[in-house]
Amino acid sequence: MATRAPDRPAAAPPGRPVRARRGVRRHLVHQLDTKASPYAYVAPFFLLFSAFGLFPLAYTAWVSLHEWTLLEDEHAFIGLENFRTLLADDYFWNAAFNTLSIGVLSTVPQLLLAIWLAHLLNRPLRAQTFLRVTLLLPNVTSVVAVVVIFSQLFGRDFGMINWMLSWFGVGGVAWNEGVASSHAAISIMIMWRWTGYNALIFLAAMQAVPRELYEAATLDGASGLTQLRKITIPMIRPTIVFVVITSTIGAMQVMAEPLLFGSYMVTGGVDRQYQTLALFIYENFTRLDFGYASAISWMMFLFIIVIAGVNYLLTRRAKGSLT
């Protein structure tokens, strides 16, 4: 700095030394401000996200290649051994099946119902705000609260749902004992919490569809259902793709529902009948087997990418058959 300093006055025009020097300084500061500020403003997000979001995800891959428990300081590198064990582990495939089953049961009816509800809401109605707020109430309720409430509703002896079923001659279903019944119960909890939310996302997209299309269709005598199929769904396809992908990613990570539905059993029921992949990770985490848990995480990541990719292609391809 000291050697450079004399250069500056020399560079300034001789006529008005003081004001020009200040002008140059001001110009430099301004330059620095406009060039650097944007980066400084987006930096907190990228730094924190890298440190606490991206780095852990990448480091999972490294841990998965080790015999790694929290209690030991030495972590032996064992290559793909964890993955080899995993692929031969029946509990893993059981968890994968449960995740898929609960995922399909909760997502497919949920999204169909959400589109239909959005379609119903997408017209001039009274009490729009009331209806929307009520639809979103379940989403404001925490997962823990949802499961605690529904565990009571699904209770075998005194649950309200079994009481209602008894009107139709169905007796005492033990919801958390069977595979199908527990998957159904968990799916209903997920659906209850997310259908309204997704309906509002669809509704937002539907409101951007030009009204004239519907008016023309009404004049042509097209029914509501036809309008939904021929106009609405093709027009909101990008949103449908978005919601299908995010719901898929969410469904693959279901963990709190099975954990709490089984009153905190990390195995997801006595016979692991509703242990999901995320819960299987947590089980190995509580056993402090971090290497194995990380290997499951990566397999799950792989599943998420594959299933989200397939769903993406399916939703995009559906275009042809619908229009």
Add this chain to the structure above:
Amino acid sequence: MSAAPPAPGAPTRAGTGRRRLDGARRLTYLTLLAVAFFSALPLYYSVVVASRDNAALAEVPPPLLPGGNFFANVARVFDTVPFALAITNSVIVAGSIALAVMFFSTLAGFAFAKLRFRGRNALLLLTVATMTVPTQLGIIPLYMLMVKLEWTGTLYALIVPALVSAFGVFFMTQYLSRALPTELLEAGRVDGCTTWGLFWHVVIPVARPAAAVLGMLTFMSAWNDYFWPLVVLTPENPTVQVALSTLAAGYVNDYVLGLAGTALGTLPLVVVFSLLGKQIIGGIMQGAVKG
């Protein structure tokens, strides 16, 4: 809708059309009310159970109206788990996360929406892409990191990793690129404002409504977060959700106790949401359109 000039011969058609619409509309209302009913029913029933005693639950038919035991049950909740501490912790955690997310998202959103810099589009795309990254899968190294930092069992472990959100940045970028007039920024520049000065005096006042919605959404999701607090906290220093799960797990057959805790931890949020619901829903729907 009826303003469209009728085609020849239309009047009769329009007449029957409207009558058919009325029938359809009644069906629409009935369906939507039924859905609203089932959305609210479990919450209502949790209040019913929370205000009864366990003996009443064994009756057939089950009780359908609230009883008078709510405060007695709530007192039992406070005796069983450190619920006052849990509420304090949750308020601190959700409050600081909401404030930080509002601030950092507005800052980054301003840069993305209105400042020109190299790599802007690529960085914005990267931000959107990170929204789909299942960060839950990195939970084991994140836990190891917290052990290294000696943050396990403390609120830092919940707050620091959640200070920023990709959704928040995207949300504020969307809002500011629409709502912040470029002329206003240019006028500020002419008056000699630095970029920081612009942010402070021009951007923040404009961003306030959207930032408030973002803050409420963030507060709610931080309040309801369960998996990560369960992993890093202990039952002695819990958040509301961790305390609730301790109740539900430790006292499996004591439904009244579990649901009294649930009602206590959920109802404040439900009430706030019902009052401010219109704004929050507007925010969710705005954030969704561009998705």
